[in-house]
Amino acid sequence: MDPPAAIESTATTEPFAPAVPSKMMTPVQFDPAKHLSYSPPSSILKMEDLGLSSTALSSVASTEPFPLLSYEAVLQHRRELFTPDVLDNCLHRTRPGSVQLRGMAPRYSPFIHQFWHSPEVLKIISENAGVDLVPAMDYEICHTNVQLSPDGIAGVRATPVEPPAATEDAIAQFEKDKRKPQAVTDQTKPIIEWHKDSHPFVCVVMLSDARHMVGGETELQKADGTTVKVKSPQMGCAVILQGRYITHTAAPATNMPERVTIVTSFRPRDPTLLDETTNANVRNKSHLTELYYQWTTYRLDVLAERARIAAEALRERYEENVKKTDKEGKKGLCRVETVNVAKMEKWANEQITYLNQTLYEMRPLGQ
Incomplete structure (x- = not known):
């Protein structure tokens, strides 16, 4: 799962740069009738399915991918994420093959902030997680993982609002590779290493066209050391994972022009429930003045x-x-x-x- 970052010792942070004004955009208000396309997951993986004990919060390990965002919501997320303001102030280099966008809501991304705080979305997340949840902090709303293309940062800045479709070569590779047996994720070129998340639950959503994507799966480690893969979500679809208590990783996409996923982290609404949230994976890829204010007040x-x-x-x-x-x-x-x-x-x-x-x-x- 693409969580809020992972290795403190190897990640570096882009120096803070003054905001470059974005083009004026007409504000979009969240409308559940227009921006949600929810269908319940076909199945839910339990902690016991991984040989693990249920936590004090829930027995849910991971959902299968399920539809959540409408196409309009996907476009609005992309529209607010890849602006000069966000890219100048919220982009962090994390690994050679990826960058992350963090801390853009609500200042630069008001629709995204509305979406992930809406009662309709929180109800969906909570029902599937098995516990009433709220966003961990505003800073952890819509953490964005962008797999770099050969164009590097320049390619990120050129990300279009409309997700690019697979090329003919990409489709050919997809047809060839889908017949191969799945193997453990190759960690020689990972977009994220094996890890546990900083927050109890995460909701990961695909913002790219993944119909012909090779790779992109989430791989979970079972108690006996073996692994199980959760298939990559399609565009607008989500996976909910109790990532604080499950070691997991994400396979890179090998044939698509982009792989953009967003991660919103959650904690229990009930203050008396177990709260083992940390900042371990995010301190070195955040503006600490803002992160520590939100952390301390929460x-x-x-x-x-x-x-x-x-x-x-x-x-x-x-x-x-x-x-x-x-x-x-x-x-x-x-x-x-x-x-x-x-x-x-x-x-x-x-x-x-x-x-x-x-x-x-x-x-x-x-x-």
């Missing part, structure tokens, strides 16, 4: 909500104790235990660990 919001829920539970327990033990039902001198100190200590230590992890994920690069 973590503090989670802590504040956890504290509110804990305090409300204590108030309710106190009310019950007063009713049971005070003939007059008066507060102020309840003589039975409301606060279980051992449980409170456990809760407090969990929040301290959460805070310490919040700080650790903002350590200097290279550590």
Whole structure:
């Protein structure tokens, strides 16, 4: 799966450049009737199918590819992604064969921001993931992986809004290779190495014409070391993966003029659920001033909500104790235990660990 990046030690970041104004575009508002083309996945791979245990969040490992974006939505994503503003400010070099676009929403990509925050899209993602999810952070909306052509960065800047179709040679290679047995992804020229994601769930969408694409599959590692491939999604189709807990990679496309995929990362909406989100794969390919602001505020919001829920539970327990033990039902001198100190200590230590992890994920690069 094409996640938010992967190896900190080898990736480099494009130097920050002043924005070059893009051509004025008519704002497009998200319309689910126009921009969604959803059909449920034909099957869902469970964690046990990989020999893995269900996590505290879900038993879902990965969906089969399923239709999600309409053609109009694909074009609007591409229209907002490949603008001078995004390419000048949000492009990061990651590996010799690929670049990534990160952090464009909402500033440069308002439609993309609306799309991935919409109740309709979140309902689809959550139902298929088996847990109620929200975008991890705005910075992790529509992380874009672009496989470089021989034209390099210049080719990225020339990316058309209309996805290019396969050439006759590409179709011939597709017809030849589709009869070959699938092999483990060749890692001599990977677009992404074997890895686990920084966020619990990701939704990966293909923005290229993949009808005749050779390669492009997601490969998952099972508990016994063997692997299983999830076929590459077609244009506008999505795959949902619990990528934080599954080692996986993505095969490069070998015959197409482009391979553009977008990845939006998700975390549980419920602040009391397990949250093992990290910045491990993204710190060295982000503008840290913005990433750390979004990271810190999201973590503090989670802590504040956890504290509110804990305090409300204590108030309710106190009310019950007063009713049971005070003939007059008066507060102020309840003589039975409301606060279980051992449980409170456990809760407090969990929040301290959460805070310490919040700080650790903002350590200097290279550590």
